[in-house]
Amino acid sequence: MKRLFILILTVLLVSTKGFSQKKQYLIRTVAFYNLENLFDTINNTAKNDEASPMMELKGSKSKVYWDKIDKLGKVLSQIGKEKAKNSPTLIGVVEIENDTVLKDLVAGKFLKNKRYSFIHYESPDKRGIDVGLLYMPRYFKPVFHKNYELKIYDTEGKRIFTRDQLLVSGYLDGEKIHVIVNHWPSKRGGTRSIPFREKAAALNLKIIDKIRSKEPNAKIITMGDFNDDPIETGFKKILKTKRKKKNVKENDIYNPYEEMFARGFNTAGFRDNLHLFDQILISSQLLTSTKDFSTYKMLKAGIYNPKYLINSKGRFKGYPFRSFSYGSYTGGYSDHFPVYMYLLKEKK
Secondary structure (H helix, E strand, O other): OHHHHHHHHHHHHHHHHHHHOOOOEEEEEEEEEEEEEEOOOOOOOOOOHHHOHHHHOOOOHHHHHHHHHHHHHHHHHHOOHHHHOOOOOEEEEEEEOOHHHHHHHHOOOOOHHHOOEEEEOOOOOOOOOEEEEEEOOOOEEEEEEEEEOOOEEOOOOOEEOOOOEEEEEEEEOOEEEEEEEEEOOOOOOHHHHHHHHHHHHHHHHHHHHHHHHHOOOOOEEEEEEOOOOOOOHHHHHHHOEEOOHHHOOOOOEEOHHHHHHHOOOOOEEEOOEEEOOEEEEEEHHHOOOOOOOOOOEEEEEEEOOOHHHEOOOOOOOOOEOOOEEOOEEOOOOOOEOOEEEEEEEEOO
């Protein structure tokens, strides 16, 4: 009987030890999406919103607006579900007109049960295009947010009014992170527009340096529609982004989308060429070369482009299935693919 007791106790101890070594993880998705002219149907006389595709439509603008809200909500609800089993915890968005469209978006049938909140500022952009951040309050608790004006001027010294950069700092499952949402100046104007995006990169770096002056080991995510591919000067000469994980040193910025770009991946079309304008960059503190996930680290970055988001025929086959074309509503989603990143950490 004594031997039987010892045998049972041994089995229980071995089983308990094996169970205690089984690790469990939290996976959170961070995403970014250019919503392609998500404007409401009301003319704002203080802005040039009448030049937006929504306002130029003939027929029922309201029907188009609510269809677009539903389509965008569907996309956002599905990003990251494969691994995280949930919609993104944080979503940077651009090409939005105001907080009204964000209220409608998060209250739509695909997102209302997710209970998103959002942070948004009115930018000085001439057309009224803003940036914003959606977040799930049960996982992310904002403690600070601020918009930073990008001041750029043309060759005659006249200011070009463009989008702000939005900084949101908060706690993701109790862990401090900082998120910057960007929508850099357009490529229109060709090489003459390069200095504008270099100025945007310099502002981005200024925000990052300001964060680090108070928090040297800050975990920083900077995301957006940069209107530049990952190899352009704003990234390589100003932000000094790194393509390879092995080359990332302390306080460097890692850009996983540079490798994707080299392999031919894209998120948008411009002047009959495909580009990778939409990216998520991270500070070295979110990167790991080991299996240490005691705090949040990047697991994977990707482009969300299921078949229904891709134009399947015609001249623009393979391009994102956009909402507006030549003054008409196409029934599509956006002229950009969303991008996303999984963050992983071990459950305590």
